[in-house]
Amino acid sequence: MSDLLHISGGPTKPEIIAISLSKLELAEGSTFVDVGCGTGAVSIAASRQVRNLKIYAIDARDEAIRVAGENFKNTGTNASLIHGEVSKVLSQQKDIDTIDCAFIGGTRNIQQVLEILLHKGAKNIVVNAVRIETVVRTMNRMQELGIFDEVLHVAVSRGKSITGETMFQPENPVYIIVGRSG
Numbered sequence: 727m728s729d730l731l732h733i734s735g736g737p738t739k740p741e742i743i744a745i746s747l748s749k750l751e752l753a754e755g756s757t758f759v760d761v762g763c764g765t766g767a768v769s770i771a772a773s774r775q776v777r778n779l780k781i782y783a784i785d786a787r788d789e790a791i792r793v794a795g796e797n798f799k800n801t802g803t804n805a806s807l808i809h810g811e812v813s814k815v816l817s818q819q820k821d822i823d824t825i826d827c828a829f830i831g832g833t834r835n836i837q838q839v840l841e842i843l844l845h846k847g848a849k850n851i852v853v854n855a856v857r858i859e860t861v862v863r864t865m866n867r868m869q870e871l872g873i874f875d876e877v878l879h880v881a882v883s884r885g886k887s888i889t890g891e892t893m894f895q896p897e898n899p900v901y902i903i904v905g906r907s908g
């Protein structure tokens with residue numbers, strides 16, 4: 727994952743991706759949407775973990791689309807990359823008619839996005855958030871939609887060499903919110 731080109735804001739860290747993917751329970755041949763794909767790191771990890779996954783990677787930012795495109799090319803990842811705000815993309819693109827699972831790393835319009843994903847059949851939805859207001863907004867919306875399952879606070883500290891010994895440097899905590907339907 728470290729060989730990926732980065733974007734401002736940075737990619738989702740591998741440990742957070744690992745937990746998020748475990749909660750998504752991706753199945754072979756299913757359709758997966760990476761909302762706010764950024765560098766494409768989550769789509770790349772998902773495609774390495776599960777065979778024949780149909781992946782739609784969506785981002786509203788030019789820089790993200792350019793970087794994710796390069797990263798997909800360099801890693802041989804077969805994902806459909808779509809430029810646009812995800813609630814508009816999902817409402818307009820009629821060929822994305824059924825979605826099995828979704829990872830949400832970009833939370834603009836989260837309330838609307840959750841509802842659209844649910845209408846398109848998403849059974850497992852995993853949201854990453856760093857701001858407490860986003861956590862509350864997401865949990866409240868999931869509860870209204872009857873899909874809230876669990877919320878995790880994940881704090882990773884990474885060992886770093888200092889004068890030949892090792893100290894742990896904490897990374898920003900990430901909240902993982904899980905929704906399940908059906």
Ligand SMILES: C[S@@+](CC[C@H](N)C(=O)[O-])C[C@H]1O[C@@H](n2cnc3c(N)ncnc32)[C@H](O)[C@@H]1O
Pocket residue numbers: 735736737738739761762763764765766767768784785786787790810811812813831832833834835839
């Ligand atoms: C934290 S960054 C990228 C994280 C990504 N998982 C990675 O590993 O690089 C979040 C991204 O979500 C995008 N984003 C946020 N809300 C969005 C929305 N409603 N529609 C499309 N993209 C969105 C932003 O443009 C940004 O590139």
